[in-house]
Amino acid sequence: MLRTLKQITRIGIISEPVPLTAAERDKQDALQEEIRRIYGRALCIRHVDAGSCNGCELEIHALNNPYYNLEGLGIKFVASPRHADLLLVTGPVSRHMQAALRRTYEATPEPKWVIALGDCGCNGGLFGCSYASAGAVADVIPVDVTVPGCPPSPGAILSGILAVLDKPRATGLRSGSAEH
Amino acid sequence: MELVTAPLPGAAPARHALVDAAGLRAVCAAAHVADGQLQTLWASDERDRVGGFCLWVALADAQGLLLLQLPLPAEQPRYPDLTDIFPAAARLQRAAYDLTGVRAEKSDPRPWLRHGAWPTQTFPLRRDTHGPAPTDEEESYPFVRVTGDGVHEIAVGPVHAGIIEPGHFRFSVVGEKVLRLEERLGYVHKGIEKRFESLPALQGQRLAARVSGDSAVAFSWAYCMALEALCDATPPARALWLRALSLERERLANHLGDLGALGNDAGFGVGLAQFSRLKEDLLRANARALGARYLLDAVVPGGVAFDLEDAARRLLLETLPPLETEVGTLRDIYADHAGLQDRFLGAGRITPALAAQLGLTGLAGRASGQPHDLRCDHPAAPYDQLQVHRITHSDGDVAARVAVRFGETLESLRLCRVILENLPPGAVHAPLPPAAHGRPGLGWVEGWRGPVLVALETTDGGGIRRCHPHDPSWQNWPALEHAVIGNIVPDFPLINKSFNLSYSGHDL
Numbered sequence: 148m149l150r151t152l153k154q155i156t157r158i159g160i161i162s163e164p165v166p167l168t169a170a171e172r173d174k175q176d177a178l179q180e181e182i183r184r185i186y187g188r189a190l191c192i193r194h195v196d197a198g199s200c201n202g203c204e205l206e207i208h209a210l211n212n213p214y215y216n217l218e219g220l221g222i223k224f225v226a227s228p229r230h231a232d233l234l235l236v237t238g239p240v241s242r243h244m245q246a247a248l249r250r251t252y253e254a255t256p257e258p259k260w261v262i263a264l265g266d267c268g269c270n271g272g273l274f275g276c277s278y279a280s281a282g283a284v285a286d287v288i289p290v291d292v293t294v295p296g297c298p299p300s301p302g303a304i305l306s307g308i309l310a311v312l313d314k315p316r317a318t319g320l321r322s323g324s325a326e327h
Numbered sequence: 328m329e330l331v332t333a334p335l336p337g338a339a340p341a342r343h344a345l346v347d348a349a350g351l352r353a354v355c356a357a358a359h360v361a362d363g364q365l366q367t368l369w370a371s372d373e374r375d376r377v378g379g380f381c382l383w384v385a386l387a388d389a390q391g392l393l394l395l396q397l398p399l400p401a402e403q404p405r406y407p408d409l410t411d412i413f414p415a416a417a418r419l420q421r422a423a424y425d426l427t428g429v430r431a432e433k434s435d436p437r438p439w440l441r442h443g444a445w446p447t448q449t450f451p452l453r454r455d456t457h458g459p460a461p462t463d464e465e466e467s468y469p470f471v472r473v474t475g476d477g478v479h480e481i482a483v484g485p486v487h488a489g490i491i492e493p494g495h496f497r498f499s500v501v502g503e504k505v506l507r508l509e510e511r512l513g514y515v516h517k518g519i520e521k522r523f524e525s526l527p528a529l530q531g532q533r534l535a536a537r538v539s540g541d542s543a544v545a546f547s548w549a550y551c552m553a554l555e556a557l558c559d560a561t562p563p564a565r566a567l568w569l570r571a572l573s574l575e576r577e578r579l580a581n582h583l584g585d586l587g588a589l590g591n592d593a594g595f596g597v598g599l600a601q602f603s604r605l606k607e608d609l610l611r612a613n614a615r616a617l618g619a620r621y622l623l624d625a626v627v628p629g630g631v632a633f634d635l636e637d638a639a640r641r642l643l644l645e646t647l648p649p650l651e652t653e654v655g656t657l658r659d660i661y662a663d664h665a666g667l668q669d670r671f672l673g674a675g676r677i678t679p680a681l682a683a684q685l686g687l688t689g690l691a692g693r694a695s696g697q698p699h700d701l702r703c704d705h706p707a708a709p710y711d712q713l714q715v716h717r718i719t720h721s722d723g724d725v726a727a728r729v730a731v732r733f734g735e736t737l738e739s740l741r742l743c744r745v746i747l748e749n750l751p752p753g754a755v756h757a758p759l760p761p762a763a764h765g766r767p768g769l770g771w772v773e774g775w776r777g778p779v780l781v782a783l784e785t786t787d788g789g790g791i792r793r794c795h796p797h798d799p800s801w802q803n804w805p806a807l808e809h810a811v812i813g814n815i816v817p818d819f820p821l822i823n824k825s826f827n828l829s830y831s832g833h834d835l
């Protein structure tokens with residue numbers, strides 16, 4: 148126990164200013180304020196792996212390390228789509244995950260946002276469209292923001308989350324759904 | 328029976344033999360008795376060439392890889408079931424049928440990788456199947472039912488709570504106790520083997536790296552090793568040393584991440600915070616010195632895609648001692664923490680005897696007394712000069728898998744130092760001569776999770792005729808079903824994490 152405490156105090160707090168561009172950093176306070184105003188609570192993200200190679204997941208995990216201190220920003224990952232404001236979707240959508248992704252989208256209460264993460268989420272990546280892969284996330288559910296990269300860095304993912312807050316969220320009235 | 332083998336060129340020690348159906352079983356049975364393991368199994372459509380199909384079985388024995396080739400007829404291609412000799416063959420056989428229509432006789436008829444995205448009787452890896460029309464039906468899958476007083480089922484997934492890959496787990500429980508677990512995988516099947524066939528051989532390593540992103544270096548190296556075997560070429564020494572550096576840093580990133588997550592799953596959040604900090608430090612050093620946090624595109628045919636300037640080399644060297652000290656401190660903290668040890672000890676145990684029977688491999692195998700490590704058993708350059716210290720344990724529980732990770736983390740740090748201090752000068756890449764076709768090339772690399780194998784055949788036009796990448800998760804997923812028996816449901820996440828198997832690398 149003592150050793151643990153020593154380790155904690157020796158390392159201290161290592162959280163950094165969020166690794167964003169200057170413009171984005173200006174927005175950081177505004178963001179926290181915005182999240183508080185809109186939600187009166189943390190922004191809740193549900194991650195869905197719709198066919199990823201698991202590389203993108205490694206960088207989403209990194210966002211939760213003490214350097215990025217995501218929760219300090221007022222953002223947290225939740226276990227159910229019913230508690231989520233935002234779906235963070237990785238991978239080309241495998242045909243075997245297509246139905247589960249749609250169901251997850253439908254189970255997320257409106258209004259809601261969707262980020263397609265990584266080159267695969269943006270356009271199918273190296274896997275493309277095939278008998279087994281439906282390609283981009285936007286071909287299966289409506290997408291608000293795409294974050295390219297293979298995998299995108301934690302900073303890029305965070306920028307994507309910030310960008311999404313500027314977007315109007317999907318409501319039941321939204322047209323142009325790509326369901327098919 | 329005398330088996331006629333011919334050596335296969337390349338960095339992986341390998342022999343090839345043509346067998347008939349009876350010979351296949353006889354060789355497998357003899358290999359099993361001599362402590363050999365099934366590495367992988369796949370089928371290929373050769374109707375354009377020899378008028379039939381082929382089944383390929385790769386065994387690992389004391390000499391290296393033994394690749395068995397069984398030619399099969401075009402009509403009703405059938406081969407003898409191998410699951411009584413190697414239980415790990417079961418899912419590989421089902422997958423081979425789903426993709427090529429080549430079936431093991433009297434075997435489990437249920438689909439494995441096919442859930443309904445393509446119709447039955449359509450086989451995506453046949454050469455005359457061009458992008459089968461996707462169906463959108465979800466097929467019902469007959470899980471094995473456990474009946475009895477008070478037994479009920481818990482179904483989890485495919486979408487899990489948490490940032491993990493999708494798969495389905497069906498538990499049969501009494502109270503909190505798990506009687507049986509049945510896995511249903513294949514959700515992230517994205518047609519990787521078919522996709523390979525549309526890529527030039529010189530670009531296949533990019534897809535190989537994305538078979539399982541956490542093992543990108545292992546897979547891209549194995550792919551390049553297979554291609555280089557076909558070209559009869561050896562990359563420059565400096566390139567091979569830089570590949571080993573990349574591979575050890577991939578091992579470090581995964582082990583550090585898992586050690587933190589295992590602490591967290593056992594209720595010790597400090598462990599997660601500390602280890603994820605160390606992992607982030609490692610990734611940032613990668614970005615500064617090697618040009619990327621994750622080395623998905625570092626290994627290329629003929630060498631590596633980066634060089635290490637002397638300043639970068641020294642930077643990496645400087646980061647090693649503090650990391651070593653921190654890992655040592657955390658190892659003591661984990662060892663002294665009664666709560667952690669209470670959760671780790673005895674959980675998810677696979678005894679050495681069961682491990683041998685199931686063919687448990689890689690890190691999990693070494694934690695259950697299976698001492699195989701390619702870096703020690705069949706060291707390809709530069710490992711032949713590094714004298715890797717093998718880390719094993721015989722308890723086979725979560726605690727043992729944690730202990731092996733700690734040991735391997737410290738050993739990888741030592742290897743990084745030796746590599747950085749002895750990096751040979753010279754080129755990091757040499758162009759490859761044209762690849763031979765008409766025979767397979769094999770690549771075999773000890774990734775962080777276990778041995779990764781890539782079998783590759785090229786076309787005469789520089790394309791890929793067939794590529795089969797194999798992740799050790801194939802062997803270890805079925806073992807997880809055994810590991811949880813008799814444990815309580817709330818311990819499943821911890822036990823599962825202690826294996827940390829790949830879904831993508833398995834589903835392909």
Ligand code: SF4
Pocket residue numbers: 198199200201202203237238239264265266267268272273296297298299537540
């Ligand atoms: S974008 Fe890259 S890292 Fe992410 S899932 Fe696709 S291949 Fe993997």
